[in-house]
Amino acid sequence: MRRLTVITVAALLAAGCSGQAAAPPPAPKKAAEIGVPFGSHRLPYTQGVLRPKGDADGQVRDFYAKWKAAFVTAKCGSRQVVSPDADHPYVGEAQGYGLVIAATMGDRPLFDDILKYVEAHPSVNNPLLLAAEQDENCKSVNGSDSAADGDLDVAYGLLMAGRQWGGDYRDKAAERIAAIKESEVHPETKLMKLGDWATQDEPLAKVSRTSDWMIGHFRAFEKIDPEWAAIRQAHQKLIASIPGETGLLPDFVKDGKPVKGEVLESEHDGDYNWNALRDPWRIGADAVTSGDPASVAAARKISAWIARTGSPEKIAAGYTLSGEPLEEGPEPAFVAPFAVAALVQPDGQAWLDKLWTYLTSQEFGKKDYFAATVQLQSMIVVSGNHWVP
Incomplete structure (x- = not known):
């Protein structure tokens, strides 16, 4: 329906007094x-953020084309992101990544196909959340409940889609943001829970995964619901409280402290490992877009420490919080997020260029979903193409 332009009485009077016709209304945005x-x-x-040398946009476009060819499948009446190196062929984390990537790249057909898949797989606990795991036939398995990381990215991707293409994406985002707050944010600590299954009587109810501390997402959600400001601040306060000179965060925390021993996945749940490796990317992404002193300080601390290695090839595949290597590297999944943190390191240009050269020289196979997807999203931020809806 075409919107009618209403000329107010005041405008007519102003035109009559001046002897001039009223100014025409501004043209609608294209x-x-x-x-x-x-x-x-x-x-x-924000001002002062570094950029890598060379045609970063072109390099990201090339990487995206290869990523899409390797990890986007067409099954079950839609398209989805396949995760051959995860516990199941299709996981919520991957679909959330896919939506954010597609929205960033302006790929609406892919976005809508992944969204169709997401909407066809609701959690049994809250239908506005995503069942976290599906088998090769796209059937939800392992309880059909949710995981917080996938839900956060789905909601964020929908906000991005609303900015990109209009439509009802933003309304859908608002519904999911409310569902996340209801089912996946601990009412006392204000920290992200592991999923909608982590109810108050569940032993893991107060365990939080640091890679779910998506500060930039929370900041965007505040525009929908101001209560997300308190949620964001609770996470930022805890980030600043983790002791040590490295700035590294553990995979999991409980009661505000790194867990000890195996809590959910491995004996290294209290170390900087395969979950927490995403933290420099998430924290750094907020730092470059918001300039928030807390995010900038956290990213700089991490970057200053890891830069002491002198070479991306010397970055290990995991560390204790004090900085002792867990496994030999390099591993692109661990290297890429450090490039995001380097963007706000004042003297980090040479280090950033080394990281970018390493990343743009890497090849991946069809079983390298996790590393390639983390790398692509980190490269998007480093290239200057990340934005907050």
Whole structure:
């Protein structure tokens, strides 16, 4: 329906008094102005953020094309992101990643196909959340409940889609943001729970995964629900409280402290390992877009420490919180997020360029879903193409 332009009495009087015709109403925004085309850098980072040398936009586009060819499948009446190196062929984390990546790249057909898959797999506990795992036939398994990381990215991706293309994506995002707060945020600690299954009587109810501490997502959610400001601040306060010179966070915390021993996945649950490796990317992404002193300080601390290795090839595959290597590296999944943190390191240009050269020289296979997907999203931020809806 075309919106009718209403000329107010005041405007008519002003025109009569001046002897001039009333100014015409501003022209509506063109469709292209609604979105953020990849490579446009329409929403620039805060002042002082570094950039890698070379054609970073082109390198990300090339990496995206390879990633899409390797990990996007067409099954069960839609398309979805396959995760051959995860516990199940299709996981909520992967679909959330896929939505954010597709929205960032301006790939609406892929976005809508993944969203169709997401909406076809609701959690048994809250239908506005995503069942976290599906088998090769796209059937939800292992309880059909949710995992917080996938849900956070689904909601964020929907907000991005609303900015890119209009429509009802933002309304869908608002519904999911409310569901996340209801079912996946601990009412006392204000920290993210592991999923909607972690109810108050569950032993893991107060365990939180640091890779779910997506500060930039929470900041975007505040525009929908101001209560997310307190949730964001609770996570930032805890990030700042983790002791040590490295700035590294553990995979999991409980009662505000790194867990000890195996709590959910391995004996290294209290170390900087395969979950927490995403933290420099998440924290750094907020630092470059918001300039929040807490995020900037946390990212700089991590970057200053890891830069002492001198070479990406010397970055280990996991560390204790004091900085002792867990396994020999390098491993792209661990290297890539450090490049995001380096963006706010004042003297980090040479280090950033080394990291970028390493990342853009890497090849991946069809079983390297996790590393390649973390790397792609980190490269998107480093190239200057991350934005907050």
